[in-house]
Amino acid sequence: MSKSKSAHSALKVQKGINPPQAVNANFIRKAKASRVGVLDLDYYIQGIFKGERKILSQAITLVESAKKEHRILAEQIIEACLPKAQASIRIGITGVPGVGKSTFIEVFGKQLVDQGHRVAVLAIDPSSSKNKGSILGDKTRMEALSTEENAFIRPSPSSGSLGGVAQKTRETISLCEAAGFDIILVETVGVGQSETAVHSMVDFFLLLMLAGAGDELQGIKRGIIEMSDAIFINKADGDNLNKAKISRTQYANALHLFPQPESHWPPVADICSAVTGMGIDKVWTYILDYVNTTKANNFFYVKRQQQELFRFHEQIESKLKHYFFEDKRIIKLLKKAEEALMNNEKSAYQLAEDLMKKWHK
Amino acid sequence: MSKSKSAHSALKVQKGINPPQAVNANFIRKAKASRVGVLDLDYYIQGIFKGERKILSQAITLVESAKKEHRILAEQIIEACLPKAQASIRIGITGVPGVGKSTFIEVFGKQLVDQGHRVAVLAIDPSSSKNKGSILGDKTRMEALSTEENAFIRPSPSSGSLGGVAQKTRETISLCEAAGFDIILVETVGVGQSETAVHSMVDFFLLLMLAGAGDELQGIKRGIIEMSDAIFINKADGDNLNKAKISRTQYANALHLFPQPESHWPPVADICSAVTGMGIDKVWTYILDYVNTTKANNFFYVKRQQQELFRFHEQIESKLKHYFFEDKRIIKLLKKAEEALMNNEKSAYQLAEDLMKKWHK
Numbered sequence: 001m002s003k004s005k006s007a008h009s010a011l012k013v014q015k016g017i018n019p020p021q022a023v024n025a026n027f028i029r030k031a032k033a034s035r036v037g038v039l040d041l042d043y044y045i046q047g048i049f050k051g052e053r054k055i056l057s058q059a060i061t062l063v064e065s066a067k068k069e070h071r072i073l074a075e076q077i078i079e080a081c082l083p084k085a086q087a088s089i090r091i092g093i094t095g096v097p098g099v100g101k102s103t104f105i106e107v108f109g110k111q112l113v114d115q116g117h118r119v120a121v122l123a124i125d126p127s128s129s130k131n132k133g134s135i136l137g138d139k140t141r142m143e144a145l146s147t148e149e150n151a152f153i154r155p156s157p158s159s160g161s162l163g164g165v166a167q168k169t170r171e172t173i174s175l176c177e178a179a180g181f182d183i184i185l186v187e188t189v190g191v192g193q194s195e196t197a198v199h200s201m202v203d204f205f206l207l208l209m210l211a212g213a214g215d216e217l218q219g220i221k222r223g224i225i226e227m228s229d230a231i232f233i234n235k236a237d238g239d240n241l242n243k244a245k246i247s248r249t250q251y252a253n254a255l256h257l258f259p260q261p262e263s264h265w266p267p268v269a270d271i272c273s274a275v276t277g278m279g280i281d282k283v284w285t286y287i288l289d290y291v292n293t294t295k296a297n298n299f300f301y302v303k304r305q306q307q308e309l310f311r312f313h314e315q316i317e318s319k320l321k322h323y324f325f326e327d328k329r330i331i332k333l334l335k336k337a338e339e340a341l342m343n344n345e346k347s348a349y350q351l352a353e354d355l356m357k358k359w360h361k
Numbered sequence: 362m363s364k365s366k367s368a369h370s371a372l373k374v375q376k377g378i379n380p381p382q383a384v385n386a387n388f389i390r391k392a393k394a395s396r397v398g399v400l401d402l403d404y405y406i407q408g409i410f411k412g413e414r415k416i417l418s419q420a421i422t423l424v425e426s427a428k429k430e431h432r433i434l435a436e437q438i439i440e441a442c443l444p445k446a447q448a449s450i451r452i453g454i455t456g457v458p459g460v461g462k463s464t465f466i467e468v469f470g471k472q473l474v475d476q477g478h479r480v481a482v483l484a485i486d487p488s489s490s491k492n493k494g495s496i497l498g499d500k501t502r503m504e505a506l507s508t509e510e511n512a513f514i515r516p517s518p519s520s521g522s523l524g525g526v527a528q529k530t531r532e533t534i535s536l537c538e539a540a541g542f543d544i545i546l547v548e549t550v551g552v553g554q555s556e557t558a559v560h561s562m563v564d565f566f567l568l569l570m571l572a573g574a575g576d577e578l579q580g581i582k583r584g585i586i587e588m589s590d591a592i593f594i595n596k597a598d599g600d601n602l603n604k605a606k607i608s609r610t611q612y613a614n615a616l617h618l619f620p621q622p623e624s625h626w627p628p629v630a631d632i633c634s635a636v637t638g639m640g641i642d643k644v645w646t647y648i649l650d651y652v653n654t655t656k657a658n659n660f661f662y663v664k665r666q667q668q669e670l671f672r673f674h675e676q677i678e679s680k681l682k683h684y685f686f687e688d689k690r691i692i693k694l695l696k697k698a699e700e701a702l703m704n705n706e707k708s709a710y711q712l713a714e715d716l717m718k719k720w721h722k
Contacts, residue, residue: 075710078710079708079710079711082708305703308702308703308709309699309702309703311709312698312699312702312709312712312713315709315710315712315713316685316713316716316717317682319713319714319717320681320682320685320717321678321681323717323721324677324681337673338670338673341669341670341673342666342669342670347440347443348669348672348673348676349436349439349440349676350440351673351676352673352676352677352680353680355677356677356680356681356684360684
């Protein structure tokens, strides 16, 4: 036990070492006082309904805030927005870094805006929670699209667990829809867990791939391919065109091996180039066909209702935590329990069980 | 509202369409009756303490089980194991698919076993929860290591959210340590979220990279590089050797740009080849140096205590959910609330709030 004791005294001495973020409830509670001024509910709702992008942005900042009073206001705003948040098409777009997602979304989004749509671009990227972008630095993103009156671009929520980030993105979708954006593009980084989260909030799921790079190097899992409604081989231009065509055939063949999807709309594989613009219009043609088919067979609405169920369970889980960790008695008990843990008086399991018993009676 | 009504009737008609897994509380509660026979606590504890791999495996299966009675027994086993679960070195190993993690771990693990260590290899791979491996199929993994008496290899828990998978891996580490494994290798897929989870349960974090492939294509985020204690450029053999040496210099330079780590042990960049064996012994040399340095300056123990705090909060969050979703009154209320949601009687937010109020009073 002498090792544990020295560890404890070390904890007391080395104040410079910060505990992991998710650990310290005090840290979470005191988290960054947001810069958002809390205005009237009516200000936000009216502004959003008028499609004012500035007020929409402010409301999203409230949604992303960790402060309790912001959260309560945000919840009221979302509730008011929900009835208006239906007439839209929600599209998830994924692919590994380097596949050209930003350029694709820029060109695709511009095309939709030119056709008279209002397009919102959101992102889920939990891995950016600590540090944004790659070590080589981020490129400037979607310059042309961001200047369009009918486009709205919002990067990832800047903190939180994947669950938290996903929940905030789901709520942001509702706000954007209430603000009159009829096409929502949700970008994700394409390497695993976050795709499932995006899949739980979009109607159509588009996977961008590179020709010839091989699944393994691209880090694309079978599960992601299975949940895709369309696979587009991007960068199908110049010397790369033939390779892209071969990849298209390979993916088309692979897709045939999967069971019939629940949507009854067989997924497609095709090629495009965000640089030359080739094939980008076909993406939209496929999506419209998907939407028409799944609205006719009701899958579109069933999926959205399942997503509402998902939202409900997400809400329950986050409220469970809020009720618990914001309870004044629990805050005190938790502090004592953490001390007992550091002093090796009891195990994490016993202490957690003790807390639950005290909470629930 | 007519659309919603048709959606609702569709939900009733199209029974073939399954709700997303995380949605349906009934689904979760009824989840797969496990094949594990529940034996005496003593059977597991004595077996683990004797280092019997078969019983260790059975205990881990209990840890991974979704059944309530398994969970309660598993918790008792872990509690009994915790005091014995300290004298080890826990190493996280990450890198994108294709970097050669399995081959590396095979060679590295064999080397450690030959030196008299007992080595456990665990994996965290949340993206495998639906379908394992890439579309091209998994290779046979770690054949040589798996036949060693003093090695124990356990793949990812096969289901659950990232949080759940991480928690189960943390608990599996404790069981392996109590069974006398003094080196724990935790493999992860290297593309984002799961690294943070692994980082919260290991002493040393090793990042494997490929020469020349570029950060972007490798999908490695700055945040992952920042949390690494060592970066090894793997596949440094044949024609690739010179490229690997150049990469080593580049990463070494990049590492210098980061602030002094809390461990006070400056991260290293080096090269290795799991195929020729070159450099693999240096990995262990670095790790021993890290352990000696951080035990001397106490960081090693401080970090482990922080990880215990992490475990405690993880326990609280999962117990909150168990207490709630397994409560008989809540099960009934939840069913009614889901029906109300499907009938558009109230929003997910109102219904969640109602449930909380009923739960907490």
